[in-house]
Amino acid sequence: MFSFNLYLPEIFILILILLTIGFGVFNKDLSISLNTIGFLFISFFLINTGFSFYERYGFTGNTSKLIVLTKIILSLGSAVFILLSKRPLKNDNIYRYEYILFILFATLGSFILITSTNFLTAFIGLELQSLSLYLMAAFSTKNLSSNEAGIKYFSLGALSSGFLLFGISMIYFEMGNFNFQDISSFGFMGEIGLALILISLFFKVSAAPFHIWTPDVYQGSPTVSVLFFATLPKLASLIFLFRIYHEFNIVDIQSLNYIFQIVCILSLLVGVYGAITQKVIKRLLAFSSINHIGFILLAIMSYQYMSEGAFFFYLIIYIITTFGIFSVILNLRNIDGELTEISQLNGLKSLSRSKSIAMLVFLFSLAGIPPFAGFFGKFFILSASINEGLYVLSAIAVLSSVIAAFYYLTIIKNMFFNNPEIELLTDTNKITQVIIIISALVLTLFFFYPDPLINLVDSLFSQN
Numbered sequence: 001m002f003s004f005n006l007y008l009p010e011i012f013i014l015i016l017i018l019l020t021i022g023f024g025v026f027n028k029d030l031s032i033s034l035n036t037i038g039f040l041f042i043s044f045f046l047i048n049t050g051f052s053f054y055e056r057y058g059f060t061g062n063t064s065k066l067i068v069l070t071k072i073i074l075s076l077g078s079a080v081f082i083l084l085s086k087r088p089l090k091n092d093n094i095y096r097y098e099y100i101l102f103i104l105f106a107t108l109g110s111f112i113l114i115t116s117t118n119f120l121t122a123f124i125g126l127e128l129q130s131l132s133l134y135l136m137a138a139f140s141t142k143n144l145s146s147n148e149a150g151i152k153y154f155s156l157g158a159l160s161s162g163f164l165l166f167g168i169s170m171i172y173f174e175m176g177n178f179n180f181q182d183i184s185s186f187g188f189m190g191e192i193g194l195a196l197i198l199i200s201l202f203f204k205v206s207a208a209p210f211h212i213w214t215p216d217v218y219q220g221s222p223t224v225s226v227l228f229f230a231t232l233p234k235l236a237s238l239i240f241l242f243r244i245y246h247e248f249n250i251v252d253i254q255s256l257n258y259i260f261q262i263v264c265i266l267s268l269l270v271g272v273y274g275a276i277t278q279k280v281i282k283r284l285l286a287f288s289s290i291n292h293i294g295f296i297l298l299a300i301m302s303y304q305y306m307s308e309g310a311f312f313f314y315l316i317i318y319i320i321t322t323f324g325i326f327s328v329i330l331n332l333r334n335i336d337g338e339l340t341e342i343s344q345l346n347g348l349k350s351l352s353r354s355k356s357i358a359m360l361v362f363l364f365s366l367a368g369i370p371p372f373a374g375f376f377g378k379f380f381i382l383s384a385s386i387n388e389g390l391y392v393l394s395a396i397a398v399l400s401s402v403i404a405a406f407y408y409l410t411i412i413k414n415m416f417f418n419n420p421e422i423e424l425l426t427d428t429n430k431i432t433q434v435i436i437i438i439s440a441l442v443l444t445l446f447f448f449y450p451d452p453l454i455n456l457v458d459s460l461f462s463q464n
Contacts, residue, residue, distance in 0.1 A: 006054075006115070009042050009071060013108045020104060024097030031100050032082055039079035039107075046072045054115075063243070069312060070114050070239045077232045077319070078107045080435065087429040088224040088330050091337075094140050102139070103228065106132035110236035114243075118178040119168045119197075122240065126164065126204065129233050130157050136225040137217055149220030156213045160203035167196030180247055194248065195256055201244070204237040206286075207263050207293045208270035215274070218286035223338055226282060227326035230289055231319050238296055238315065245300050260301055264393060267294030268400040276407055281329060281342055284407070288366060291400055292318055295381055298393055302384035310384065314377040317365070317443070321374060324439030325362040327432040328355050333425045345411060347420030354436075356415050361440045367408040368401050371447035 004011070016038045024031040046053075050068035059067060082103060089095040109129030116122040134157060138150020168178070170193030175183050186194060203210040218226050250256045271291025278284040296318075299311045332339045332348075332355065339345065349356040365374030378401060385394045 007112075008053075009046065009075075010108055010111045010115070012038065012042060013104060013111065017101060017104045017108070020097065020100055024100060028095065028097045028100075029086075031097050032086060035082050035100055035104065036079045039075045039082070043072050043075040043079070046075065066239060066242075066312070067114055070235065071111060073316070073319070074107055074110055074232055074236065077235075077323075078103060080323075080431075081228055081232070084227075084327070084330075084431045084435065085224050087431070088222070091333070092140055092222055092224075093142075094222065099136070099139060102132040102136050105129075106136070106228070106233055110233055114236050114239050116240075117180055119171065119180075120178050123164060123168060126200075126237070126240075127161060129236065130161070130204070133157075133225075133229045133233060136228065137221040139225060140222050143220075143222075145220035146222060147220075149217045152213055152220075153217045156203070160200045160210075163196045163203075164200035167193040167200065169193070170196065183248070186248075186253065191253060191255060194244075194250075194253075195259060197244070198241075198250075198256065198259060201237060201241045202263055205234055205241065205293055205296075206290055207297065208266035208290055209263075211267070211270065211290050214290060215278075215283045215286040218282040219280055223282065223326065223330055226285075227323065227330070230285070230326070231322050234289075235315060235319060242300050242311065246303060251301070251303075257301075260297060261390075261393060264294050264297040264301065265396055267291065267297060268396050269294075272400045272403040272407075275404065279342055280340055281345070282340070284342060285325070288404070289322075291404060292366075294400065295378060295397060298385050298390070298397055299381045301390065301393075302381065302388045310380045314381060317373045317377045320439050320442055321362050321365045324358065324436055324443070325366070327435045327439070328359050328362070331355065331427045331429060331432050331436070333427055334422045335425065339422070342411060343414075344422055346414045346418040348415040350420050351422075351424045358436045358440045359415060360412055361443055363408040363412055365443045367405040369405065371444075373443045373446035376446065 016035055019034060020031045023034065046068055050071070051064060054064040054067055082100060085099065085103075086095065089099060106129050109125045109127070109132065112125030113122055113129060114125075116125055134150055134154040137153045138147050140146035170189050171183065171186075172178060174187055174189040174193070177183060183190075199210060203213075206214040218230075244250070245260070250260065267290050271287050271289075271294060274290070275284050275287035278287060296311075296314065299314055303311070329339065332345075332352075334344075345359070348359065361372060365372040368375045368378040370376075378397075382394050382397060385397070
């Protein structure tokens with residue numbers, strides 16, 4: 001039976017949306033403070049009562065823990081992002097209160113998506129999230145590249161939504177039901193429908209070969225928007241994909257499991273192959289994200305030897321690293337605006353020693369080089385996949401990491417040993433500086449003191 005109480009966090013976000021519409025017109029800074037406090041309140045509520053709250057409404061065991069932890073990260077991440085976004089938006093002359101509304105709607109859609117127990121609510125959540133991201137991509141209305149990015153994202157996103165809706169209709173045609181718990185086995189039509197749903201989700205998380213939008217959208221969109229939809233909405237989509245894979249036992253459906261493996265291989269290879277030739281920073285990070293999606297898909301398939309905790313651990317490390325590296329990029333500006341070309345990072349050590357060291361930490365972590373936290377995330381996934389018997393996928397993942405290390409190390413070499421080609425403007429954005437410091441410390445100190453994060457995640461998922 002439907003209960004509004006189940007959606008209390010979502011209703012609270014809806015109230016924040018209404019308040020932002022009312023006050024944002026008159027005071028943009030007030031809407032930032034209001035929503036930051038609102039998301040911190042949601043985080044506090046979920047930390048204190050979230051686990052028992054969702055178990056009361058039928059979510060049992062690790063599923064409820066996965067949902068609560070994801071919502072806590074989304075809430076805290078949204079609060080940080082709202083604080084962070086003000087200065088970059090002002091720098092690009094696009095500081096308008098509507099941007100905060102798009103963040104709220106995207107987060108609301110993410111909350112609905114990961115809590116959904118049937119395909120209809122999942123569709124509503126995913127579309128609410130996606131429509132907000134299209135608008136965030138095109139938010140710099142006087143910039144042709146931003147307009148182009150928004151149109152490309154919307155056009156291909158609409159095609160993806162068509163696949164999703166068609167897949168849902170095929171499952172309903174065969175099963176006569178939308179609820180996850182009432183769908184037990186799939187016939188021919190059901191398998192095709194589920195395959196279409198997976199294709200749509202692969203598009204949302206930019207897995208190859210459904211990644212075609214990612215480099216262009218990353219390059220054309222405002223950098224602050226790229227930071228958002230490269231982290232928090234993608235986290236929600238990956239959690240939902242994880243639920244779909246395991247709640248429908250896709251590992252036992254041979255045809256769909258083959259699709260998963262093929263997409264994983266293509267993501268690992270396309271990500272590194274595409275990144276090698278890139279000269280634009282955001283396009284490089286787009287292909288890097290595709291490669292990391294390959295690792296995450298490998299983690300999803302290695303579930304038998306890998307708990308939700310290890311999967312969630314990798315996601316946390318990836319989000320921290322992405323927040324950190326984009327914060328550095330947002331802090332690097334010259335008289336022409338943000339740095340866009342990789343060659344502009346040459347000699348960064350001479351221009352800003354602290355930012356160059358932070359970039360070194362983030363790039364090493366993305367490459368999976370010890371002793372940084374990214375290495376341990378990849379190590380846990382590869383150990384689980386080898387135990388699962390996915391030897392070919394594991395070998396390809398190792399090969400992709402080796403290739404990825406090449407272009408990451410090339411950037412690091414240029415930052416520390418080449419001469420600078422530009423002059424940086426002084427940026428006093430305290431929020432991004434704090435994010436850079438915290439992110440770099442977490443990734444570095446994990447090697448010396450890994451217990452807090454590992455014990456937290458492991459204790460939550462060790463018991464069903």
